[in-house]
Amino acid sequence: MTRHVVVVGAGPAGLAAADAALGAGARVTLVDEAEQPGGQYHRMLPEAYAAARPERLHHGWRAFDARRRRVLAHPRCVWWSETAVWALERPDPAEPGPPRVHVLRGPSDGGGRDRHVLHPDALVLAVGAHDRVLPFPGWELPGVFTAGAAQALAKGERVVVGDQVVVAGSGPFLLPVAASLIEAGSRVREVLEASTPATLARGWGRRPWELAAQAGKAAELAEYSALLARHRVPYRTGRTVIEARGDGCVEEVVTARLRADWSVVQGSERTVAVDAVCVSHGFSPQLELPLAAGCALRATPAGEFVEVDGDQRTTCPDVYAAGEITGIAGAPAARVEGALAGWLAAGGDRNTVAVRRLRSSRDQGRAFAARLARAHPIGAGWSGWLRPETVVCRCEETDYATVCRAATDESTSAPRAAKLATRAGLGPCQARMCGPTVAEIGARLRGPGVDSRDIAGLPAPGDDDHTIAGLPPASEHRRPIARPIRLGDLAATPETTATTPETTATSPSNSLTEESSS
């Protein structure tokens, strides 16, 4: 029997997973909310743009383009674009297997989208991450964007967010964002990396051979640095944006020098006139689907990620995870994890030379992720930027003082009670933006001794104080509805889809190789 593998997400990880699963002989249904594959890294221009030279915005375009065409044209592949997975339904204990996949097909947030249910033999989750941004006074002003937003608009629509821009936060992602803005004609005033030189050296300087293994990434970063130098854009370390000001939209930012713990060096403040500011303090993995499937998480210094074993298997039978939901290590690492997950989910041989090579490459990717986390840790002193009235939850406009009050008042310090008391996390984004921040502030104020696993959202077995009978443990990532669905559509009967692409002759495939950059 040919196995049916459903791959959620067609970014670097998901596309590699689909390719490898097809190579191993499976039928594949590849779904993504976007209209085109590529994810965040290979964000494609709309077809209507009819771009003659799309490769000018991409690294490794040729290899990506070849893979995209191979996967989408494969006779055993069904490609569902504009398809959002909004729920995973865990199997009946009597009939174990991977969860059922509930999807909506059609324009985002539209009414009357088609509902379908997929029944895979194995599921690969490759849904990626979004920017994490720490709050600061004025971060809710229009003109303050996440770095990812600026990147998505420049790469995906050819829209630039401003003429005079500061890019700030932490991590190597600031560089491609600055590069895109320069390419698009903005004046980038400066790029500010909050990590201090000592922290950066400690993170990146040790074991340089691990970095060499990610050669593609190193070359890419060197190219961005050269571009910044050519355009005389200062790259400063140990400095960040601590405030955005303006009347109705951002007009200037206040930057300041930081100590290693990200506390502000008093007197080092400077004001820069801007019409846009792009910020990113790392990434938050999109964990709602892994949690809905019942996958265990793993706590790391960089936050929580899906726990996977040496074969990219999660703790749920026949559910695999790949890419940025298992750790932040960039597109090359996401591709390797995807290839491994797809091949094994399809029932491919675990012991071939190619699989061994992928595993070792994946291990290098994990080592790279660990170094990235070490070089760009979020310093605990960042909350010194906040004032009592600073907005922490963007949706509900809950301020810092309210979050602090709830965390220190016994009656409201448990995560669920804190949510109800402050409304933080109850707005439209369902804590996607403020969740990690509120959890961190709460954990710090409650102090050591309180079981922070529950606060951070991990299951706290036996911790009755924080668990309500019959409810799963509180988690900032737990959202029963992963993507918005209109009530009318929820009431409609879904179509159950076997999605049987004709099982035609297996075409020989060389898909179990890493996509090399070109």
Next chain:
Amino acid sequence: MSPRRIPAATDAVERRETPLTITVDGEPVDGIEGQSIAGVLLASGRRAWRTGRSGAPRGVFCGIGACFDCLVTVGPERDVRACRRRARDGDEVRTQARGEER
């Protein structure tokens, strides 16, 4: 003049522009085929089109559908993420205020 679209004539990717027009609270706004509603609004110089609970202005923040700051009403549908919805010629877009919800 702040956010804007790179003119097709000087765009390194050598693209084409097929114009479209949407209305925003009844006012016509020009964009091109393929843009998101957020992209059309930004490129027309609008940085804010929604107000939060306090009445404070909001527009695009995350750009990829995670923050829900960019919500608009499109035709009869409220709460559409403008950054995730492709603009169609003739779309009637209305701005939303968080205060008036529920």
